[in-house]
Amino acid sequence: MITVKNLKKTFGDNMVLNNINETINKGEKVVVIGPSGSGKSTFLRCLNLLEEPTEGEIWFEDKNITDKNANINQIRQKMGMVFQQFNLFPHLSVLENITLAPVQLGIMTKADAKDKAMELLNRIGLTEKADSYPNKLSGGQKQRIAIIRALAMNPDVMLFDEPTSALDPEMVGEVLDLMASLAEEGMTMVVVTHEMRFAKKVATRVLFMDEGKIVEQNTPDEFFDNPKHPRLQEFLSKIL
Amino acid sequence: MYLSGSWINGFFSAIADWAKGIYMSFYNAIVPDQRYLSYLQGLKITLLISFFAIILGILIGVLVAVFKVTATNYKMKWLSSICNVYINVIRGTPLMVQLLIIYNLIFTSRNSNEIIIGSVCFGINSGAYVAEIIRAGIESIDNGQMEAGRSLGMSYIQTMRKIILPQAVRNILPALGNEFIVLIKETSVASVIAVTDLTKAAQYIGSRTWDILPPLIIAALCYLVIVMGLSKLMSVFERRLARSDYS
Numbered sequence: 306m307i308t309v310k311n312l313k314k315t316f317g318d319n320m321v322l323n324n325i326n327e328t329i330n331k332g333e334k335v336v337v338i339g340p341s342g343s344g345k346s347t348f349l350r351c352l353n354l355l356e357e358p359t360e361g362e363i364w365f366e367d368k369n370i371t372d373k374n375a376n377i378n379q380i381r382q383k384m385g386m387v388f389q390q391f392n393l394f395p396h397l398s399v400l401e402n403i404t405l406a407p408v409q410l411g412i413m414t415k416a417d418a419k420d421k422a423m424e425l426l427n428r429i430g431l432t433e434k435a436d437s438y439p440n441k442l443s444g445g446q447k448q449r450i451a452i453i454r455a456l457a458m459n460p461d462v463m464l465f466d467e468p469t470s471a472l473d474p475e476m477v478g479e480v481l482d483l484m485a486s487l488a489e490e491g492m493t494m495v496v497v498t499h500e501m502r503f504a505k506k507v508a509t510r511v512l513f514m515d516e517g518k519i520v521e522q523n524t525p526d527e528f529f530d531n532p533k534h535p536r537l538q539e540f541l542s543k544i545l
Numbered sequence: 546m547y548l549s550g551s552w553i554n555g556f557f558s559a560i561a562d563w564a565k566g567i568y569m570s571f572y573n574a575i576v577p578d579q580r581y582l583s584y585l586q587g588l589k590i591t592l593l594i595s596f597f598a599i600i601l602g603i604l605i606g607v608l609v610a611v612f613k614v615t616a617t618n619y620k621m622k623w624l625s626s627i628c629n630v631y632i633n634v635i636r637g638t639p640l641m642v643q644l645l646i647i648y649n650l651i652f653t654s655r656n657s658n659e660i661i662i663g664s665v666c667f668g669i670n671s672g673a674y675v676a677e678i679i680r681a682g683i684e685s686i687d688n689g690q691m692e693a694g695r696s697l698g699m700s701y702i703q704t705m706r707k708i709i710l711p712q713a714v715r716n717i718l719p720a721l722g723n724e725f726i727v728l729i730k731e732t733s734v735a736s737v738i739a740v741t742d743l744t745k746a747a748q749y750i751g752s753r754t755w756d757i758l759p760p761l762i763i764a765a766l767c768y769l770v771i772v773m774g775l776s777k778l779m780s781v782f783e784r785r786l787a788r789s790d791y792s
Contacts, residue, residue, distance in 0.1 A: 355692055382698030392693035396711050406697035409707060453691075458697060 306331045306462060306493055307352060312361035314347055314517075321347045323517035325361070329462075334494045336504040339514035345497045348514065349466050352495065366461065367523045382410065385455030389467040392445040393439040393454070399426070403454045418457070425453035426502060433463075440456060445476030449483050456487075463487065465496040484542040501544065505529060513537045558574050574759035580750050584760075587746025588767055594663035594742065596728045601668025602728065604663055606675025618701060628676070634647050635673035641734050648738040659740040663670060663732065678724060682717035715786055722779035726772050733768070743767055 307329040314322035321344045329335055350356040352363060354370060354377055362371050370380050394402050403425065404418035413421065426432045429449045439447055448468055455463060463478045465484065469477045481503050488494055488507045498504065504511050504525055511528040513521045513536075521534040529545070532538045575581050606653065609628050616625035647666045685711050694704030736745035747764035751757030 353696060355696065378695075378698050378700050380698075381696055384696070386693075386696035388689060388693065388696075390687075390689050391689075392689040394690065394693070394708050394712075396708075405707060406694075406699055409703055410698055455697070 306333075308362075309352070310362040310363040310364070312348070312351060312363065312373070313359050314344070314351060314356060315359045322351065322358075325517075325519060327512075327519060329493065329495060330426065331461075331493055332491055332509075334488045334492075334507055334509045335496070336508040336510070337495065337497045337514060338501070338504060338540075339501065339510045341511075343514040344517040345514045346466055347463050349495060349497050351387055352464055353381050353423060355386070363516055378410075382406075382412070382458050383461045385452075385458060385460035385466045386462040387448070387452050387455055387468045389470050391439075391444070391451045391471070392426060393442075393447055393451055398436050398438055398449055399431070399442070402450065403457045404441070406454075407457055407487075421457055422453075425456055426450075429453060443476060444472045445479045446474075448472065448480045452480070452483055452487075462493040462495065465494065465498065467497050467499070469498065469500055499544075501529070513540070515540075522543050570754070571759045571763075572755045573754045573756065574763060575752055578753075580753075583746045584743065584763060584767065585748055587741060587743035587764075590660060590741060591662075591729070591732050591735075591743040593660050594667060594735060594740070595725075596731070597660070597664035598667035598671055599725055600729060601664060602671030602675045605672025606679055608661075609672060609676035610679035610683065613676065614683055620692075630678060635670055636677075640670055641737055644734060644738055647653065647772060649769045659738075662738060663740045663742070666738070667728060667732060667735070670731075671724065674724050674727075675721065678720045679713075679717055682713040682720070685716050686712050695790060707722050718786065719779065719783055720721045722775070722782070726775055729775070734762075771785055 307327075309325055311507065312322055312325040312517075313320070314328075323344075325348060329463045339345045347356055351358050352365075354363075358371055360511065362369055365371070365380055366383070367374060368380065369379050393399075394405070397405060400419065401423055404413075404415065405513045407413040408415050408468050415539035423432060423435065426435055429452075431446060431450065433473070434442065434446065434450075439450075442450070452468075453464075468484070469480050472480065477500070481500060484494070484496070484503070485507050496503070506525075508525045510522060510527050513528070513532075513534070521528070521532065521537050523531075528537075529541065532541055575584075600749065609631065612624055613628045616622070616628065644666045647669065648662060650768045651665070690708050690712065691701075691704055694708045695701070699707070731740055733744040741749070743764050747760035748757070750760040754760070
């Protein structure tokens with residue numbers, strides 16, 4: 306579904322991604338972990354071109370999205386993204402947050418978008434918040450609404466950029482539960498996170514990144530129980 | 546007793562004379578020859594120049610701000626350089642000098658319309674400040690908002706219109722109001738290019754009556770009333786903005 310070829314990204318002299326080759330297949334739940342500064346967020350943000358790759362190609366559903374002529378707006382409609390800082394639109398109600406993009410892009414009529422939004426809100430049990438504004442919500446509620454806002458576009462893949470890092474510990478669970486239930490439904494997911502339990506439980510594959518490279522990848526069981534690369538062993542010994 | 550009484554009488558009559566003198570000089574500055582009409586005429590010119598200058602300033606300002614923001618987004622260095630030159634030149638030179646240069650550069654024909662001259666000069670000047678206010682307002686919105694909009698597949702322009710600008714307006718409006726107050730007051734400089742605005746009208750009357758202070762004080766009061774009215778209007782506006790559902 307997503308193929309990354311020789312991806313390089315530099316900020317000035319700083320090489321953040323160093324020649325990454327990776328394929329993510331339909332239905333996979335790929336969790337990316339690594340120390341801070343290892344380039345995992347940049348890698349994720351390159352996948353939908355929020356960061357422009359310095360070199361290399363990214364293919365999504367048989368289209369080269371790094372091509373100059375690619376219609377990036379159309380491609381992004383199929384790649385949902387969830388941010389660490391939620392990035393809900395504070396001037397719009399919860400309902401408008403969810404329906405804005407589908408209506409603006411002419412994918413759904415206003416009525417259809419509203420039905421879809423209410424259905425999604427019902428799923429996360431927040432229908433009564435439809436007319437509230439984001440500043441009236443808890444962090445966990447915000448992030449769950451950010452997730453269904455992305456889902457309202459019917460994406461083929463969901464990218465999560467440290468979705469629980471800005472949350473109070475007691476709210477992490479509700480967000481991870483929603484992500485796990487998405488995974489169960491077969492959504493293709495790429496998740497950058499520090500939640501190792503989530504990685505163990507949900508991932509089909511775990512990538513370890515360090516200094517702009519994917520150093521090791523494996524199934525979660527092998528990855529956590531039998532790490533091979535010394536850098537990964539050191540990393541896991543510190544956090545587990 | 547007698548002495549002190551005459552002193553008090555003298556004091557009061559001196560005050561009465563003084564008050565009468567002030568009354569007469571203000572009377573002379575307003576009533577004879579229908580001088581009040583000159584103030585009204587000058588006030589009209591001041592308001593017209595301010596109004597058209599504000600409109601022109603907003604037009605130029607929005608345009609330059611949009612150019613600058615797009616230039617950063619699409620990496621068009623030349624465009625942002627042009628905008629920067631304009632903003633730096635306008636902000637880095639005195640208004641009166643700009644006024645004289647523009648007046649002698651563009652409006653060399655002496656019978657051109659004074660309202661147009663004033664409006665164009667002040668509009669070009671105000672445009673630079675408005676541009677900076679709008680740009681700062683747009684840039685004050687967290688970058689994550691743009692990313693969120695783009696990640697949903699909306700174009701740069703759609704995101705700008707639906708997400709960034711509605712939020713930026715709350716930061717822009719109060720600063721814009723201040724800029725307009727400054728602009729209205731600065732139109733008093735227009736007298737140097739032979740525009741008979743409120744200040745110039747006051748000066749004319751002063752030269753007639755040989756008493757410059759009363760007309761100037763009257764002009765000052767006019768400015769004060771306009772500016773206070775405008776700030777009142779703005780604070781009503783801001784309160785309404787602050788009362789909207791999100792904060």
